């Protein structure tokens with residue numbers, strides 16, 4: 339089980355807002371996920387070298403050559419809120435007023 | 439109140455690669471909104487990033503120019519946060535294994551020189567841009583053209599001790615990036631952006647107290663950096679006197695510089711600080727970097743501003759002031775040196791560039807790269823003047839015509855019959871005529887009124903329609919008058 343502080347922090351990071359009746363339900367679910375990860379942390383890995391797996395070199399990467407981008411009509415198809423060339427999203431408040 | 443100012447900087451440099459960091463969309467500034475976007479830089483499900491070789495190469499180049507060691511093994515990580523300008527809800531960045539570590543940059547201010555340690559340089563991608571709707575709809579517009587633009591983030595240690603040093607540090611980074619030709623460094627367009635962390639160490643009764651660290655954002659010019667940090671020093675000093683809050687008690691906050699009000703405004707406090715939950719980018723394999731690659735990139739670095747300045751002063755014998763103006767912009771310094779290949783007189787060339795040429799460029803707000811007159815044309819003009827074919831005054835007039843038309847100096851001189859009379863025989867004829875026509879002045883001169891030669895010279899210039907070579911003419915005049 340997780341405490342309210344952790345639960346609210348996770349909701350904040352996900353930008354989720356959950357109504358009163360659903361609170362318990364989701365608190366249990368998120369609690370389950372967190373306790374599962376906590377369990378993984380019990381495994382002693384101190385004797386194992388962190389293995390980054392196969393590495394690649396710069397030669398394996400892409401040459402700096404421009405290609406095609408998506409056309410406007412495709413973007414309009416992809417987004418329900420596309421207007422005058424822009425995607426429309428809920429407003430973001432950039433600056434807080436100085437706290438007194 | 440006795441205190442030290444402690445400042446560290448984070449400089450974001452947008453690289454001028456042809457394509458974006460992880461997709462092939464073109465990487466340029468501006469244009470129609472959302473005209474350079476694809477499934478990768480829009481973060482559509484199922485799309486996969488592919489790093490751009492040039493992003494890695496530029497990072498190594500910048501790192502070596504700033505004295506960093508290059509990591510033999512590096513990787514990308516995800517920095518997670520929710521914001522509409524970040525379509526994947528994470529930014530591909532580097533967390534614990536940045537590509538460059540431990541560099542050094544020495545900065546010069548009126549207070550003296552200071553070595554600023556570079557903690558790290560890492561690669562990441564830029565975000566899109568939000569434009570706030572002003573129609574009262576509580577909605578914003580997002581343009582993802584900038585999304586995925588390759589960035590370098592250069593992080594200094596908190597080694598700067600004044601706002602002036604911080605501004606000098608960013609100026610120096612700006613100059614070096616420009617010399618490396620990896621960024622257009624246009625601060626107005628956001629190609630080079632700086633955030634700074636600042637706090638004070640207050641000394642009271644043998645004790646040292648650190649005030650809370652504040653991150654300052656939104657400083658878009660060297661002037662803004664200095665002004666914002668100066669404001670912040672004062673604000674933190676006042677805060678200390680009113681509330682005596684220490685770094686331990688209050689933690690970190692973020693403030694934005696507001697150019698219009700000349701103040702920093704609180705944006706975020708520690709409690710609201712983002713938790714980025716970094717983890718290795720599972721879509722990209724770790725990258726190993728060979729010593730051969732580093733060496734081959736080092737060879738492309740070329741002369742850096744400091745080395746160029748030393749050479750200009752010590753080998754070319756230029757003054758410090760002239761050197762600084764000539765070398766601030768690499769393209770300008772290159773132009774200067776190209777003239778020298780045709781006309782090897784550094785001082786005269788510098789005078790011309792910093793005088794006539796600079797005046798012309800500034801008046802028309804023209805950059806040296808857009809300037810029509812080539813270095814070879816300027817050299818030709820200076821040679822014409824030096825050989826006495828045209829006078830200094832003529833050279834200035836010819837230059838204005840060259841700059842306006844892009845024509846060569848000789849072409850304008852010939853077309854307008856501007857050449858100066860330096861031929862001894864021709865000048866002698868004019869001088870003899872002038873002496874004959876002005877016997878009074880000639881006698882005055884002979885009787886010791888040496889000033890009279892000025893009047894006679896004026897007559898020579900008049901008779902030659904301004905074309906007589908003044909030095910030669912004056913020499914001839916005094917010869918003839920004394921004989």
Ligand SMILES: [Zn+2]
Nearest residue numbers: 461463476479
């Ligand atoms: Zn793209």
